[in-house]
Amino acid sequence: MISKFENYVNIIIERTGFSRSEILILMEEKKAELKDLISDEAALFIIAKENGININENVEISIMDITQSMRTIVLYGRVKLIYPIHSFENRNGELGFFGIFILHDHTGDIRVIAWNDHIKLFEQKDFRRNTLVKILSATAKYDRYNNLELHLGRFSRVILNPEDIDPKKYPIISETVSKVSDIKSIDEGLISLEGKIVQIFPITKYETFSGKVSYIISIDFIDDSGMIKITFWGKDSNKIQNFKPKDNIKITNLITHRNRVNNLIELYATPATRISISEKDVCFKLEYFEKVSDLNNIDGLTNFKGYISNIDNIVKIRTKSGRQNYFLNFFVGDEKNSIRITIYGESAFFYYKILKLGCEITLQNVLVKYNKKIRRHEAIFLNCSSLEINTTSRKPILESSEMKYSSIVSIKNLGYYKIKGFISKVISKIYFYEACGKCNKKFENCNTYSHKKERPITRMIINMMIDDETASIRTAFIGNIAEKLLRKKTQDVIMIHHPERYLNQLIGKNIVLTGPTRFNDYTGQYELIVKQFYFVQFNSRLNDYIKTIYLSISE
Known part of the structure; x- marks a missing residue:
């Protein structure tokens, strides 16, 4: 019996007049x-089509051979996944139906779309996972994500358990558990994982294109090779409700799905997604870093220690879904660098009470990642994270007499700095706020019960620009430093009309200042929180420079 290959070659020779060698060269090209x-x-099939030759018989091919130009395809494989049947309204207002299943052979997977009458296939008892299937006269098309899929049209046929198939060529599909580190593209097919839930994000309500209300929830998932985000849409969001962080x-x-914002690969649940408790405990060995400055090339969960260099106030935010949330930023550093750590939710209030400036701190299972907006690494405190404060080990951070001067242009990291320059500009009006009389925190952020019995006090903040011969930096004088x-005392300043004139x-x-820096996400610049300062006289060269700058500002 003549092979299909030889049959195609003979048809092309007969219809085009090409020689066999010419056809083989075209085939290789x-x-x-x-x-x-x-x-x-x-x-050969594509070459025939390009030369106007219609090969009437269907083409038996593998999934990897499918191209968009194919219209009469014969495909064998096993059913890997079956999705629920969906309804839709066509242009004439009539109700239609379609179903989707995934077909698998030794070369890969492909989605098969069954329209209207073909959905009867889904009602057959033999149509289930691992059923052998023969598809006739299917049409290949690209979906909106540029992935090829097969459509069953009017002349298409699907035969279950066909007699002309060798089952040995299509082995039973077994469930393979992948590693997170193996997921490197959006063409991985269906994926199964085994690991631990790191954190579960709040469920969010959203409106679909059709105007219906639906829900979305995401989790961070980790195994011994890495971490990845998994998102559950619509009805699938219920599947994660009975699980909690740290569950195996x-x-x-x-x-797989590629996030258009950060270009990272994420995972989406499907109607066939199943979640179960695993008896396998995920044990991952995280690298431990003695110095914060060693975290610059790290992305993922890690452990490190350092000294608390700054603690911000708790900030209240409202999410897109209207939900109220809180977060706390604090900074941990060493002699060379610092990193911002963010704690979300109610935990922010707990840690706000116990964190102390200068204390040594050890953090475990903290997510370190690069933030493109601020152009540096930052850390996120997760549900599985922990920290230990060593109150007996404190770093003397305000020994300004022992610190070396830094030029303003060299300030490119978080940390403690000593600078000298001149006051070039008052940035804004004096800002007053209510503070706790015991701890000086914003009164609304102080959660110590004994403190709440005390009356709040008024503190002030003064923002000024400091220049040296290299650059300028925004500085904040707060509380006693502002006084x-x-x-003048704060209460006296409040009574003065237009106190900015002072x-x-x-x-x-001319001034010398010492204090920690912070990064302003809005301006994209570093700022200095003044802890100590004193006025001085500089050399004549800098005085001439100051006069020149001051005159240009005055003009």
């Missing part, structure tokens, strides 16, 4: 054009 992703027979789980039938700058008298004065 076509395979090379498609990066050797198709078989010889598929390449096995999760099946996930699909020292104005040489600040204007300071413009041009």
Whole structure:
């Protein structure tokens, strides 16, 4: 019996007059054009189509051979996944139906879309996972994500357990558990994982294109090779409701998706996704870093220690879904660098009470990642994270007499700095706020019960620009430091009409300042929180520079 390959060659020779050698050269060129992703027979079929030759018989090919130009395809494989039947309204207002299943052979997977009458296939008892299938006259098309899929049209047929198939060529599909580190593209097919839930994000309500209300929930998942985000849409969001952070789980039938914002690969649950408690405890060995400055090339969970260099106030935010949330930023550093750590939710209030400036702190299972907006690494405190404060080990951070001067242009990291320059500008009006009289925190952020019995006090903040010969930096004088700058108590300043005129008298004065830096996400610049300062006289060269700058500002 003549092979299909020889049959195609003979038909092309007869219809075109090409020689056999010419046809073989065209075949190799076509395979090379498609990066050797198709078989010889598929390449000959495409060549015939390009030369106006209609090969009437259907083409038996593998999944990897399918191209968009194919219209009469014969495909064998096993059913890997079956999705629920969906309804839709066509242009004429009539109700239609479609169903989707995944077909698998030794070369890969492909989605098969069954329209209207073909959905009767889904009602057959033999149509289930691992059923052998023969598909006739299917049409290949690209979906909106540029992935090829097969559509069953009016002339298509699907035969279950066909007699002309050798089952040995299509082994039973067994469930393979993948590693997170193996997921490197969006063409991985269906994925199953075994690992641990790191954290579960709040469920969010959203409106679909059709105007219906639906829900979305995501989790961070980790195994011994890495971490990845898994998202559950619509009805699938119910599947994660009975699980909690630190649960060891096995999760099946996930699909890959590329996040358009950060370009990272994530996973989506499907209607066939199943989650169960796993008896296998995920044990991952995380690297431990003695110095914060060693975290610059780290992305993922890690352990490290350092000294607390700054603690911000708790910030209240409202999410897109309207839900109220809180977060706390604090900074941990060493002699060379610092990193910002963010704690979300109610935990922010707990840690706000126990964190102390200068204390040594050890953090475990903290997520370190690069933030493109601030162009540096930051750390997120997760549900599985923990910290230990060593109150007996404190870093002397305010020994300004022993610190070396830094030029303003060299300030490119978080940390403690000592700078000298002159006051070039008053940035804004004096800001007053209510503070706890015991701990000086914003009164609304102080959660110590004994403190709440005390009446709040008013503190002030003064923001000024400091220049040296290299650059300028925004500085903040807060509380007692602000009173020292104005040489007036806060209550007296409140009673003064336009107290900013006293600040204007300071413009041009030479000053030495010491304090920690913070990064302003809005301006994209570093700022200095003043802890100590004093006025000085500099050399004549810098005085001339100051006068020049001051005159240009005055003009």
